[in-house]
Amino acid sequence: MKVLGRRAAIATAGALAVTGQASAQDFPSKPIRVIAPFGPGTATDTVARVIANELGKLTGQSVVIENKPGAEGQIGAQAAAAAAPDGYTVFITTQTTQAINQHVYKSLTYDPVKSFAPVCGLTLGAQIVMVKNELPVKTVAEFIALAKKEPGKLSFGSGNGSSRGGAELFRVMAKIDVLGVPYKTQPQAIGDLLGGRIDIIFSDFTAGLPAVLDGRARGIAVTSKKPIPGLEQFPTVDSTVPGFEMWAWTAAYVPVGTPKPIVDKLNALIREAMKSESYLTLTKTTYGIPFPGTPEELAAFQASETKKWGEIVTVAGMQEP
Template sequence: MRRRTFMAAAALAGIAAPAAAQAYPARPVRIVVPFGPGTATDTIARTVGAHVSMRTGQPVIIDNKPGAEGQIGAQAAASAAADGYTLFITTQTTQAINPHVYSSLPYDPVKSFTPVAGLSLGAQIVMVRNELPARSIAELIALARAKPGTLSFGSGNGSSRGGAELFKIMAKVDLLGVPYKSQPQAISDLLGGRIDIIFSDFVTGLPPVRDGRARGLAVTSRERLPGLADYPTIQESGVPDYEMWAWTGCYAPAGTPRPVVDRLNGLIRDAMASDAYLNLTRTSFGTPFPGTPEDLAAFQARETAKWQQIVEAAGMKEP
């Protein structure tokens, strides 16, 4: 009798998991973004969230928690219930760079999360304040070498800082780094003349370049970007082999049931095929990279190994 009861319970459990996934979501979903409103990650999260909400009929709430290079948001997402109702849309800042920069973190980039789906890959634009007498990467390098340690670059996330630090190494220049809570704050200070240089995503960086409030010098991709052909790459501007890409992915707290993760993966991949998302990636010069949870886990592992080398070479490690 006990054996039959156990087998019946096991069978019911096997049925319950897919049924729960089919019913998911049955209430509002929260997406934690570790950067401020108006950032590239925030824009992606809002676009994906709007589509998921439309498909499921449930509200999707964007919860911005900027600060500490994404650590505040990462900790909040990691400590949430593993039920699929809290998601974490983030970048290599929290998932691949921070573990090499900081001796301790309030979360584990691998153990604290379940990968759900990749979202986007995107290059950066190198921009300077209009008053800086540099109209090309070659002129920027010459100016930095003439005044070592005096030109400043701002960064509101690890991707932005990493792009500048990699440039410092490969161009053999000495620049002063200035950290910000969020990338839009760094952009604001560049426009106000308080810092000299920013390596920025296109969502926050391109508008002030296009309207003349800042000067764009180059892009960080290996080849020139369609639609931005007037901007050379850094490597063709005198820094051979330079290349920098930022990426965005979606995670859930560790322990989230696999049927729910699969349901989320399907919803997100559907969102990435929507006109709104494709238009966003086109206008922000990004590339969607959908895939399975395993694809994102493997990609994150490769990125973590790459960033370990960059952080060590650049001396980015914090005490």
């Protein structure tokens, strides 16, 4: 009986493998849903829409974006985790849901590792540090001096984990007392900066840079260690606060249990989409870095990012009570 049971298990595994390969050959045969855990106008949403559009061209299928913002991406992550593991729901997200939240919150409605299968990295990008035009500072050093002169009176806004992480780490490393104000999405936080209701934001370039370039806000620095080609007018935070660096990333996942052949097919399709003119234009105009790779490479990268963000959250005291 044991021998027969083992043979049956082997036969079943073989049948599933053949079925997975066959389904991957036909994939996709119906519309694909892409869940973005942040709202329209965010960097995540912008990347998701470009990838979705290119996937539609490559497959001949409709690819629909569903924005599910809120709770630092947890609402979208939960929806994606609960979807059928068949490749027809793709979760395009960031380090906020996959590497930060587990350190900030005591419990989550999803597991960043166990709920998802990695598919492919998409973009890497630094942040622009923005202040409201009314604030009498033009440099990081001047902001720090003002914050030390008026402790607890200045405020920073954030609409995602990396934005909050950048500001909190800056607060700790610069030894200043600045009040944090959370928002549902980054565009909302930027809207309040432009309206003069908060003082400073660490923002992805997609959401924040246009307001700086057209004069609605003042850019005082970037969060990369080296100046960014094309944006040399903005010095690095590191030049004033040695050792400071902050990067954000986007990547694609599917619900755990999605057959490996379909994961590999999606990986190939997304990497092809990343060769498109629209994707390359996106990375050029938002000063992003293309970040393709295998599912295994994304899994390893996520693990290293999770460790890094655990240290940042602890140092910055970002844990929720």
